[in-house]
Amino acid sequence: VTCSLLLDYHSKNGRCTEARKIFDPMTQKGIKPDATTYSILLNGCAKKGDLSGVRGLLDLMVANGIPPTHHVFNIISCAYTKGGMIDEAMHIFDQMRQQGLNPDVVSYGVLIDALCKLGRVDEAMHKFSQMIKEGMTPDVIVFTSLAYGLCSVDKWEQVEEIFYEMLDQGIHPDATFFTTIMCNLCNEGRVMEAQGLIDLMVRVGVRPNVTSFNVLMDGHCLAGRMDEAVKLLDGMVSVGLKPDSFSYNTLLHGYCKAGRIDDAFILFREMLSNEVT
RNA sequence: GCAAGCCCUGGAUCGC
Numbered sequence: 001v002t003c004s005l006l007l008d009y010h011s012k013n014g015r016c017t018e019a020r021k022i023f024d025p026m027t028q029k030g031i032k033p034d035a036t037t038y039s040i041l042l043n044g045c046a047k048k049g050d051l052s053g054v055r056g057l058l059d060l061m062v063a064n065g066i067p068p069t070h071h072v073f074n075i076i077s078c079a080y081t082k083g084g085m086i087d088e089a090m091h092i093f094d095q096m097r098q099q100g101l102n103p104d105v106v107s108y109g110v111l112i113d114a115l116c117k118l119g120r121v122d123e124a125m126h127k128f129s130q131m132i133k134e135g136m137t138p139d140v141i142v143f144t145s146l147a148y149g150l151c152s153v154d155k156w157e158q159v160e161e162i163f164y165e166m167l168d169q170g171i172h173p174d175a176t177f178f179t180t181i182m183c184n185l186c187n188e189g190r191v192m193e194a195q196g197l198i199d200l201m202v203r204v205g206v207r208p209n210v211t212s213f214n215v216l217m218d219g220h221c222l223a224g225r226m227d228e229a230v231k232l233l234d235g236m237v238s239v240g241l242k243p244d245s246f247s248y249n250t251l252l253h254g255y256c257k258a259g260r261i262d263d264a265f266i267l268f269r270e271m272l273s274n275e276v277t
Numbered sequence: 278g279c280a281a282g283c284c285c286u287g288g289a290u291c292g293c
Contacts, residue, residue, distance in 0.1 A: 035285085036284070036285050037285085038285090039285040039286070040284095040285055041285095042285085042286090043285065043286070046286090069285090069286095070286075071285050071286045072285090072286080073286085074286040074287070075285080075286050075287095076286095077286090077287090078286070078287060081287095104286095105287085106286055106287050107286090107287085108287090109286095109287040109288075110286080110287045111287090112287090112288095113287060113288060114287095116288095139287095139288095140288080141287060141288045142287085142288080143288090144288045144289070145287080145288055146288095147288090147289095148288075148289075174288095175289085176288060176289050177288085177289080178289090179289045179290070180288075180289045180290095181289090182289085182290090183289060183290060184289095186290090209289095210290090211289060211290050212289085212290085213290090214289095214290045214291070215289075215290045215291095216290095217290090217291090218290065218291060221291090245291085245292090246290060246291050246292085247290090247291085248291090249291045249292050250290080250291045250292085251291090252291090252292085253291065253292065254291095
């Protein structure tokens with residue numbers, strides 16, 4: 001049983017239809033897939049946005065007497081939110097409770113993120129306090145989603161509040177958290193403040209990653225300051241980070257928009273001479 | 278037997 005589990009775990013990296021080709025004969029041979037196996041397949045469907053596939057698998061697992069786990073419900077909930085069906089996703093909470101499962105941090109995280117992305121930040125904040133009331137500790141991902149939502153509706157003071165709240169709870173902000181805020185600042189043209197956040201994150205012991213730099217570079221590009229943006233490319237290399245395709249695309253786009261085609265071409269050749277992921 | 282760990286789920290950036 002565990003052998004076949006490993007089998008389709010690996011094939012998930014390719015295509016989930018491939019995985020299915022292993023899965024179906026497996027069940028025919030009387031091997032009972034467990035909840036983890038279903039999760040893996042479900043996730044494959046969910047990533048493709050194949051909601052009917054998701055529903056089919058869920059029915060199949062219930063028919064086989066495998067009770068859905070937190071992971072299973074969370075995958076389904078996430079698939080709904082990504083498909084714009086947030087009400088369906090919220091309904092998953094009820095279904096979980098019917099199965100005797102309490103929604104966990106991830107369950108809340110999925111909904112909070114979805115609400116924030118829709119700009120329904122008040123509802124997200126409500127879910128947030130609800131989860132705390134239920135004795136759960138929000139993690140850095142939940143805080144990141146909230147920060148994203150608050151930034152995008154210009155509630156900057158509240159971003160600061162949740163930042164301190166997070167620190168109070170002993171939750172360490174990570175690079176993604178800071179980068180999220182930086183990105184929103186850049187979109188408002190507040191590139192200098194975003195740059196200042198890099199200093200803050202370093203002070204609190206968080207290392208900026210490639211995305212942090214990419215966000216800042218894009219900010220400078222949008223502000224028409226290509227030379228600053230290029231400086232950051234060198235800056236990221238000098239701290240040991242490897243520019244990726246986002247980094248180069250950002251700069252190339254910036255150069256082209258600025259009409260500096262020659263510079264774009266030089267950079268393009270530089271990109272080709274480096275190994276870019 | 279007990280405990281712990283591992284594996285499946287949620288968050289950020291360009292272009293199309």
